[in-house]
Amino acid sequence: MLTVTAAEFQRDCGRYEDEALKQPVSITRNGRDRLVVIAVEEIPPSQAP
Secondary structure (H helix, E strand, O other), X not given: OEEEEHHHHHHOHHHHHHHHOOOOEEXXXXXXXXXXXXXXXXXXXXXXX
């Protein structure tokens, strides 16, 4: 899993969106895990949009 700060994610959102297609991307804020971006294919079918 790749970990980036919220500021890094905002600066280069497209890069991390592409990376999330390959592996989960954890976004931190103030040193704490805040969000994880994953590809739709990683969501179990019962929870998919």
